[in-house]
Structures are given as C-alpha cells and as structure tokens.
Amino acid sequence: MSDKIGNSAYSFRFAKLLLIAGVSIILLIEAWCGYQMYCLSAEQKAHKMDYAFVNNVAYGLFSVDSWRDQLLSAAKEEVKDFRLMPEQDAYLRKEINEIMRAVVDHAFEVINREQTSFRGKLRKFAVKTFVNRGKIDKQVPDMTNNLMKEITRPATYRKLSKAADTALSQIGKAGYDSTVAANQLLMDSIFRIHDVSTRAAFEQKTVSRLTQIKTETYRYVYCILGCIFIILLLWLLLRNQRNLHVSLYLLSVASAMIILTIGLSTTMIEIDARIDKMELHFLDKTISFKDQGLFFQSKSIIEVVILLLKTGRVDSQVVGWLILVFSVLFPFMKLSSTAVALMSEDKWAKNRFIRYFAFESGKWSMADVMVVAFLMTYIGFNGIVASRLETLNYNHIPITSISTTNTMVQPGYIIFLSFVIYGFVLAAILKKISRNFTQL
C-alpha cells in the first residue's frame, strides 16, 4: 500500500516536472519569437521611415526643384514653337504703324520749322519741291509691312527663341544648383546606408526587404499563436488532472505576460497618408508625380502612450494614462492577482478587489483594441473622393487625392488581441479550477 502511494507520488512528481519542463520550452520559444518580432518590427520601421523620407512630398510634388526642370523644358519647347497669332500680328502692326507715322510727322515738323540759316531755307524749299507728303504717308503701311516681314522671318524667331532659351536657363540657376546638390547629398547618404547608388535600386531593395520582413514576422506571429494553442490544448488534455492545475495555471500566466510584453512593444499601427498620383498637362507635356508621402507614423502601444503624455494637453494625457491603465496596469494586475488567488485559496480569493481584477477587469483591455479599430476604420478607409467617384462610375480618372489606404494594423495588434482573448479564456479556466478547488 505504502509502496503504491510512494509510487504514485513519484509518478506525480515526474509528470509535474515533465509538464514544467515542456511548458518552459514553449515559453522560451514564445519569448524568442517575441524578441525576433521586436527586432523585425524595429527594422521594418527603419526601412519604412527611410522610404517615406525619400518619397516625401517635400522632395517631389512640393519641391520647386523637381518642378523646375519639367517646367523649363516644356517652356523651352514652347518658345521654340512660338509664332505670332494673327490677332497679335495685327496689334504689333498697328503699333509699328503708329510709330512710323509719328516719326514722319516729326520729320516734317522739323523741316517746316522757321529756318534762319540760308541752308535751312534752301532745304525746306527743296523738300517742299521734291517730296510729296501724301506720297510718304501712303508709303508708311508698306514700310510697316516690310518691317513685319523682317520680324516674322524664321531666322528672327530662331534668334528670339535662342535668347529666351538662355534667359530661361539662367532662371534661379545659382540657388537651384546649391539646393539640388544638398538634396542629392542627403539622398546619397541614405542610399549608401542601404548599400545602393540609385533611387530605383533603393526602392526596389527596400520593397523586397519589407515583403521579406512581413513574411518572417507573420511566421513568428503564427509560432506564438501556436504556442498559445498548445497550452490551451494541454488544459484540455489535463482537465481532469487536478493536481497539475496550479503549475499549469502559473505557467499559463507567465506565457500571457510574455505575450502581453510582445504585444505592447512591437508596432501595432501604421498610419500612412500620401498623394497617390498627380497628373497634369503643361504646354504639350504631361507632368506626373507618383506616391508622394505626406505623413507616416508607425507606433507600438507604449510609443502611443509616450506620444500622448508628451503632447502637453491635459485631455490627451488623460487618454495616455487610460491606455496605460487598460493595457499595462490592468492586465498585469489581473494576471498577478489570479496567481495570488490561486496560490492562497481562501485568504485572498474572497477579496473583492482581487476578484474584480481576476474576473472582471479583462474586458477593459478591449478598450485599447477598440480604439485602434476605430482609428483604423476612420483613417484607413478615408476614401471620400475615391468612393464617391466609384459610385458615380468615374473610377479611372486621374484625380489628385490624399489617400490613407496604406494605413494598416501590424502584427503587434494581432498579438495584443490574442493576449486579450487568451486572458478571457484563462479567467474562465480559473473560475472552473478554483471552483474545483473549493469543492475539494
């Protein structure tokens, strides 16, 4: 009999050790995956920040430099093709006519002036005899015609366009060159960090690395979810092994804490506002800008809290504290109070405070989940222009609009959500096993 009891105690201890060892390995895997996720999310953030910087609207659509070349080349083309329009021709002709007439008028005036010298008198007489005023007046339009012909000769246009060309080339050249050089230097330094030399190569490399990071991160996410699943499976398998429940519960609490830490520290939401495309026609030339970044933010819960606390506005700070309470304080209180309640059954389990945290506080962590969900739907689906055009069947016209459709929730959100749900399940398990305990 005593041998049998000893034997069963021995096998119980063995089973317990095995359980602890097994679950500890799961916890280690979980922690390792979490660390990898953290590193990957930091790397992803760095890549996206650089990408957003390089594609920022300040260096594209809103940059005078990037317009300058396009506009100047279009203007030069235009100058080359410049010809007077008929109506402009008419105005110019009239102008020249007026001037000619004035000159002729003045010439006769000068000659007809009272002359004192003999030569002057002689000249006046000669002109009066040989020159017919009316005839000259009649010649004015002919002269104008000749002048206009001269002006509208291709050679004159060529000369004109050449002059305009050099003038255009000179516009703001000094200032332009210095800013272009400075920007180039800045971009080059970023490209060098990523070990590329051109913008195209940088973009290609960043995009391919980002997709790689995404798949890797999701691999770790699934691994962590798998760990949670295994632990819950263990609960199912060991549901009748009451003597193992305390150890398993404490290990579950530890795993929940690891998941919570991962969820809090990895990127949860990414906000991205950009101008997708702008296209316009400028003097026979199509100018277009693509993917102009306006605003990019990538934040984990903790970073959001810090951001809100730093704003210096009381209401935002209150929200920051609330998020901190709901996503950090409550969950940790909850996990530790359930552990306490389970370890010292009677003394603490009846405490209202402990009971509240153990069983009721879990739902408040949903507040953070909901806030992010609301932010997502409000920002991520801001397609007022696009959606309206779609309903009107105009969805293929290139309207320049601000789009935020690249706003996304990140793996950190999935992990945090899993933690909240896992917390609900653990609370239910606790209720069940503590009732079992009370019955004992």
Added chain:
Amino acid sequence: MVPAKQSQQTATSLLKTVVVAIFGILLITEVWFGYQVQQQAEARRVHKLAYAFVNNVSFGLLSVDIWRDQVVEKVRQEMGNFRMTNEQQQELRTAIDAKLQSLVNQTFAEINRPKKSLGGKLKKVAINTLVHEEEVTKEIPGFSKKIMGVLTSPSSYKRIANIADTTIAQISRKIYDSSVAATTGIMDSIYHSYGSSDKTSFELRNKQESDRLTKNCFQYLVVITSCAALMLFGWIIFRRKKNLRPVLYVFCALGALVLLFSGISLPTMEIDATLATMDIRFLNGSLNFRNQSLFFQSQSIVDVIRLLVGSGGMASIIVGLMIAIFCIGFPIIILLASGMAVINPEKWGQNKYVDYLGFHATKWNMADVLTVAILMTFIGFNGIIDNTLSTLDYAEESITSVTSNKTAIEPGYFFYLAFVVISTVLVAVLKRTRKIEMTEQLAINHSETLHYHE
C-alpha cells in the same frame, strides 16, 4: 368591506391603465422621433459628405486648373496695369537714341562712300550741301521723344497688354489637369441636385440644410432621451407593484432598445480637418484658397463593424465580430433575459441561464468599454489632428494659412451613452428589487415556519 375593496381595486386598475397609457405614449413618441432622427441624420450625412466632396482639397489646392486660373487672372491684371517706370522709360529712351544715332551714322557713311556714277556724286554733293550730320544728330532726341510719346500712350499700353493677354490665354489653354472634364461633370451634377448652378449657392443651401438637420438631431436626442429617462423614473417608482412591473419593464426595455438602435446606426464621431484659408503671395496680390477639406469622416458603430469585418484582415474581422457581439449582442441579450425573468418569474426567473445572462453577465457586456473607447479615440484623434494641422499653419510674408479642426462627437454617441446608462440602471434596480423581495420572502417563510411551529 367588499365595496371598499372593490373601489380600491377599481382605483388600482385605473392607476394601472393610466400608467400604462402614459408609458405607451412615451414609447410611441420615442419610436416616432427615433424614426425621424434616423431619416434626418442620414440626410444630414449626405449633405455633409457632398460638402466635403465638393470642397475637397483634390479639387482646390491640389488641382492644377484652380492654380492656373488664379495665376492667369493675376498675371492678366498685372498686364492691364502695366506702366513703365521713369527709370524704365529713361532706359528705353537711351536705347532708342542709340539706335537712331547708329541709323544716322550708317546713312551718312552710305552717302559719303566714294561714288563712281555721276548721279551718285551729284546726289552726295546735294545732300552734303543741304544736310549736315551734326544737324541731324541734334534732332535725334526730338525723334526719340516722339516715339516714346507713342509707346507710352494709353492706347499703346492697351495694345501691348492685348498681345501679352492673348499669349497668356494661348499658353493657359495648354495647361490643365488630366481630370478636368470628369470633375466638371461631377460637380455640375452635384450642384444640380441642390437646384444650384454654382458653388456659392450650393454651399449656402447645403450649409443651411445641414445646420437645420443638426439642430433637429440634437433636439430629437433630447426628446428621446427624456422619454426613456421618464419611463425609467416611472419604473423605479412602481418597481414594487407586482402587477405593473412586467409591462412597465417591457416598455422601458423597448425604450432603451430605441436608444441602442439610434446609437449604433447614427454617426458617433465626425472628423473634419480643413484648411480654412491659405494665401500665397504672387506678384502684387495673392493666390487665395478657401475652405479646403483635407479630411472628413463620419461613421456609426455599425459602419465601423461593417468596415472591420469587410476589411479582410483576420485581426480586424475578429475585432469587428467582438464589437458586434459584446457591444450590441450582449446588451440586448441582457435586456431580453432580465425581461424574461420579470415577465414569468416562476418559470424563467428560476432558470439558471436566464438568471446568469440577465443579472451576472456584466463581464461580457462591453457597452461601457465601447463608450470609453470612443471617447478615447475622439480625444486622441483631436490631439493627432491638432498636432498635424499645426504644421500647416504658416504666418510668413510669402504664405499665410489658417487650419481648422472641427472634430466633434455626434448624436449617435450620446444615444449609445444614454442607452448604456439607462439599461444599466434598469437592470441594476431590477436586480436589487429581486434581491430585496427574495430576502423578504425568506423572512416571511421563516416567520411562517416559526408560526407553524408555535
């Protein structure tokens, strides 16, 4: 004894009828206004969306056409007002002088060239006798003055302005946004639907309508909430009257459901970030952009759930379903279960599940969490938008701009909040009353047993 009892009974049944009638009227009022508020809120949303669409920055600050029109207009004005300054006139005069001088020099050089023919020689002598180069040179300023007179005359300025104007017009025809044709069509159809032909009258009408509807929505909110609160108050007064309790509870629960339904289907929060004014200095004037809608969003809880579930992401779908289940489903289930317990205390009141769902499932009721979450989102959003917009506020010489953030809580939120408060109080009061009655029952039973033993 019997008539007294009878009259008491008539009085009770009369009271019951009156109370039920009042509750009925309150509920009907609530439902009617609830229906009205649905209609008006929807109409208001359509107006607001149209306004935000028409004033969207895509069709203003980001539209090449608008820029072109403003620039061209300013340049034309500038051309019309173009007059040479004294300095410029001086310069031009010097240039004309020089040109005339070189012309005279050239002519005399031509005349004085050695001539071979007799006629040529004769001509040279004749001219040299009549005209001296110095004399002609002396006349040059007079000629330039005359020419300048013509050039600076108003009619000449007009001609020059006309030439410039037609050139600008010609160029501006070649600058346009790729979307211009479609945009004009859409805008015209929107204006047309308001019976307006241009933007100003559209905006005026739209603003009037949406202001009126906003006022109505808030008035209806007050009416509906007051009705629900009155019913709750009445129920609390009559909570111990066993014959009235079930019917009054049902009325109250239905009233609360009207609040819930309005709360989830009306917009909870409106985000409206606009660039109120932006003036960019250009030539002697400035380019002005007014009322540029940068960001507009207005969504109800149902919209949010729909978007989350429809987004395709696993996490979003789960969260959407959780909000639907815990913030809409459970509150309804709680009201249903507690209602069942009130209507038939013997049968359903003793049922374990009904009792749990009606009175102990608060952990699963996340309506309160949602109200806090929406408030947090609102404040957080306000902070983010103020922060982001402040980077667009310029007060420099070359550019001045004023942004405005009209992010606001909408009636939907207040309806939902009212629902949460009223349903919580309703169920809590019922729970307490049941508890008190149970202890009383126990006491009666106890005394009866004592009596029996004696």
